[in-house]
Amino acid sequence: MMIKLLAVIERDLKKFRRNPIVLAMSILMPVIYLVILGNSFQGKLTDLPVALVNQDTGPFAKRLVENLMAIQAGPRTFRLVDLTDQQKAVNGVRAGLYKAALIIPEDFSKRMTVAGRPDLGLFLDNTDSISADNIRNLILAAAASLGVDYVPIREVTNQPLLRDINLYPKVDYYQSLVPGVVIMAIFLGTLTTGAFNLVMDRFLGIDESYLLTPLTKADIVSGLIISGLGITMMNAGLVFAVSLLITGIPISRGILNFVPLFIIVALTTLCLLSLMFAILGRIKHPRIVGVLSGFLNVILFFPSGSVYPIASFPGWLKGFAAINPEAYAVDALKSVLFKGAGMMGVIGDIGFLVLFTAVMMTLSIITFKRTL
Amino acid sequence: MQNDKAITVSQITKKFGAVTAVDGIDFEVPRGEFFGFLGPNGAGKTTLIRMLTTILKPTSGQAIVSGFDVAKAPGEVRKHIGVVPQASTSDLDLTGRENMDLYGRFYGIKASERKQRIKTLLDTVGLAQRADDLVATYSGGMRRRLEIARVLVHSPALLFLDEPTIGLDPQSRRVVWDFLRKLTENAVMTIFLTTHYMDEAESLCGRVAIIDTGKIIALGSPAELKANIPGNDIITLALGKAAPPDIVEAVEKLPFAHKIKPEEGGEIRVYVDNGPKDLPALIDAVRAAGGEITSASVHEQSLEDVFIHYTGKSIREEEAKKVSFFIGAGLPQRLGR
Ligand SMILES: Nc1ncnc2c1ncn2[C@@H]1O[C@H](COP(=O)(O)OP(=O)(O)OP(=O)(O)O)[C@@H](O)[C@H]1O
Numbered sequence: 253m254m255i256k257l258l259a260v261i262e263r264d265l266k267k268f269r270r271n272p273i274v275l276a277m278s279i280l281m282p283v284i285y286l287v288i289l290g291n292s293f294q295g296k297l298t299d300l301p302v303a304l305v306n307q308d309t310g311p312f313a314k315r316l317v318e319n320l321m322a323i324q325a326g327p328r329t330f331r332l333v334d335l336t337d338q339q340k341a342v343n344g345v346r347a348g349l350y351k352a353a354l355i356i357p358e359d360f361s362k363r364m365t366v367a368g369r370p371d372l373g374l375f376l377d378n379t380d381s382i383s384a385d386n387i388r389n390l391i392l393a394a395a396a397s398l399g400v401d402y403v404p405i406r407e408v409t410n411q412p413l414l415r416d417i418n419l420y421p422k423v424d425y426y427q428s429l430v431p432g433v434v435i436m437a438i439f440l441g442t443l444t445t446g447a448f449n450l451v452m453d454r455f456l457g458i459d460e461s462y463l464l465t466p467l468t469k470a471d472i473v474s475g476l477i478i479s480g481l482g483i484t485m486m487n488a489g490l491v492f493a494v495s496l497l498i499t500g501i502p503i504s505r506g507i508l509n510f511v512p513l514f515i516i517v518a519l520t521t522l523c524l525l526s527l528m529f530a531i532l533g534r535i536k537h538p539r540i541v542g543v544l545s546g547f548l549n550v551i552l553f554f555p556s557g558s559v560y561p562i563a564s565f566p567g568w569l570k571g572f573a574a575i576n577p578e579a580y581a582v583d584a585l586k587s588v589l590f591k592g593a594g595m596m597g598v599i600g601d602i603g604f605l606v607l608f609t610a611v612m613m614t615l616s617i618i619t620f621k622r623t624l
Numbered sequence: 625m626q627n628d629k630a631i632t633v634s635q636i637t638k639k640f641g642a643v644t645a646v647d648g649i650d651f652e653v654p655r656g657e658f659f660g661f662l663g664p665n666g667a668g669k670t671t672l673i674r675m676l677t678t679i680l681k682p683t684s685g686q687a688i689v690s691g692f693d694v695a696k697a698p699g700e701v702r703k704h705i706g707v708v709p710q711a712s713t714s715d716l717d718l719t720g721r722e723n724m725d726l727y728g729r730f731y732g733i734k735a736s737e738r739k740q741r742i743k744t745l746l747d748t749v750g751l752a753q754r755a756d757d758l759v760a761t762y763s764g765g766m767r768r769r770l771e772i773a774r775v776l777v778h779s780p781a782l783l784f785l786d787e788p789t790i791g792l793d794p795q796s797r798r799v800v801w802d803f804l805r806k807l808t809e810n811a812v813m814t815i816f817l818t819t820h821y822m823d824e825a826e827s828l829c830g831r832v833a834i835i836d837t838g839k840i841i842a843l844g845s846p847a848e849l850k851a852n853i854p855g856n857d858i859i860t861l862a863l864g865k866a867a868p869p870d871i872v873e874a875v876e877k878l879p880f881a882h883k884i885k886p887e888e889g890g891e892i893r894v895y896v897d898n899g900p901k902d903l904p905a906l907i908d909a910v911r912a913a914g915g916e917i918t919s920a921s922v923h924e925q926s927l928e929d930v931f932i933h934y935t936g937k938s939i940r941e942e943e944a945k946k947v948s949f950f951i952g953a954g955l956p957q958r959l960g961r
């Protein structure tokens with residue numbers, strides 16, 4: 253019966269509307285996160301995958317590769333993957349396989365000795381601007397040392413010029429945080445709607461009356477999830493719009509990709525709502541939600557790759573990121589926003605989110621009891 | 625299917641760990657009856673109602689409510705009953721009218737019908753003026769009246785009321801009593817009520833079950849229950865100190881004294897045929913045995929006396945709810961369902 257389900261949904265919407273401060277806070281807080289995070293992160297990166305295509309057999313190319321190998325062995329910032337096909341390397345960067353592709357052209361050594369400017373091609377995945385900056389600086393240093401060793405006098409003119417080709421429209425660190433902030437807004441929304449209303453009703457003892465009516469388990473669970481979905485998506489949409497404005501990402505990009513973005517946000521919301529339901533399904537005290545919220549936020553948000561690249565994580569944390577729904581959500585949003593990927597480009601992320609939601613929903617229905 | 629019975633309960637039991645809250649209870653309530661459960665705090669009244677209304681699983685035993693087994697067809701039972709739980713269950717963030725409307729919708733009642741019924745009911749319980757204020761701004765008594773009105777939105781044929789007049793002032797209690805009495809007048813509605821107010825049970829209920837520590841210790845109409853106790857009146861004598869055995873003996877010898885109950889604090893209760901007539905002789909007998917009387921009172925038997933007659937006490941301490949020290953309140957106390 254629709255009328256019952258609608259009643260459950262409307263109750264939550266009414267309650268939410270009567271708490272305008274909650275609405276204001278759930279929009280303001282993620283935006284403040286954006287500003288604070290954008291200014292507070294530094295760290296060391298290791299093992300970033302970099303594709304190397306060496307088409308030159310001359311001494312300078314050999315020298316350059318040796319320098320790069322030294323970095324790989326020493327600070328281990330990147331890990332070189334030897335490729336022969338330039339196109340394959342660039343495609344690999346597009347697909348997210350490599351953080352960068354370095355192309356040493358055939359005539360590199362020749363142009364180094366003969367007058368003229370030697371050229372290197374560097375394709376960077378600049379949606380991850382921290383990794384991109386790091387890689388660019390190290391390769392510049394490796395190339396610059398060639399000049400110092402062999403032609404010290406003509407240092408300036410003969411220094412190899414790194415032709416930095418950004419694969420995607422320029423994304424600075426601030427902008428690259430936007431997906432994370434949207435995910436944060438979704439997280440906060442799902443934490444204070446859905447299953448949380450259940451916990452509050454239990455704490456206030458008013459769940460007893462609801463259980464006494466003909467409402468079915470499905471009415472209760474889906475009603476709470478649908479109202480949570482509506483409220484959270486509205487919040488996330490507003491946060492999204494505000495973040496685009498303050499970081500200068502063209503709004504048109506949001507509008508052009510509206511359908512995939514909408515689907516990603518909706519799925520992520522469902523995913524987190526069902527996760528909360530599975531965790532909070534039998535909790536009776538809001539204090540436990542408070543304690544859990546801080547914990548969940550840290551363990552889901554920071555390893556999501558939204559602030560710092562997943563490539564920089566140690567193995568065990570990478571393993572965790574592989575089952576973290578927020579990591580898939582961030583990846584999908586970044587692909588759509590910064591790489592222009594369509595639905596097909598993020599099908600893997602979407603598949604994971606659907607699977608995760610299905611598992612958590614099943615778990616929620618098992619744990620939720622329709623008795624006191 | 626027993627069509628003439630609204631409730632049939634056999635050997636129903638509920639255990640909470642070591643505590644047996646309801647201990648093998650049997651009873652039947654015919655349709656159209658106003659049936660009361662009378663018992664002190666912790667007697668098991670709420671636990672019994674929760675089992676009969678499907679939100680608590682019985683440990684053992686069976687209950688048929690409105691023709692359906694509470695364990696096998698809880699959904700069907702819920703469709704046919706209305707319940708006012710003991711604790712307040714109004715949503716404070718909604719107005720009185722919204723609260724009622726919400727419940728109307730849970731039962732699938734059409735909008736136009738809902739609107740009309742809600743208006744009438746709010747009028748009846750005297751909340752028409754405040755219907756569109758948030759329940760958070762209501763007094764305790766107003767909330768209680770709202771809950772009683774709310775339970776009638778879907779016109780259930782069987783009503784469960786767990787201490788419905790708790791927290792109401794004497795005037796509101798009268799209003800609620802009259803209202804409930806009217807509901808059963810034409811014998812379409814069955815009401816199951818729990819209370820620890822003797823006067824409430826006596827003035828409303830056709831039959832009363834007295835429950836103590838999870839067991840029914842007496843069941844019958846108020847008149848029948850009173851007739852079970854010897855004597856018609858009760859004289860309470862305050863003796864200043866604990867009654868010595870010879871005083872009790874002396875009183876027992878009196879022909880009109882049916883039963884003597886020494887109480888704590890030096891009181892004795894004597895069950896006699898005719899209080900006002902027998903009082904002087906009783907006082908003489910106590911004085912002759914060396915007792916000093918500081919006060920004496922005579923009253924007609926009430927359910928309270930029936931209660932005291934059967935249990936020996938009027939009010940009992942409620943036992944604390946068992947919550948694991950390690951887990952604490954708020955978390956599920958057990959795994960599984
Ligand atoms: N959820 C529970 N867990 C453990 N024990 C419980 C639980 N609910 C009730 N009890 C115990 O069961 C017994 C009966 O409680 P119940 O609430 O049914 O009493 P009651 O007759 O309704 O009392 P009151 O008049 O105070 O409302 C008490 O000893 C109580 O401590």
Ligand SMILES: [Mg+2]
Nearest residue numbers: 669670671710
């Ligand atoms: Mg009770």
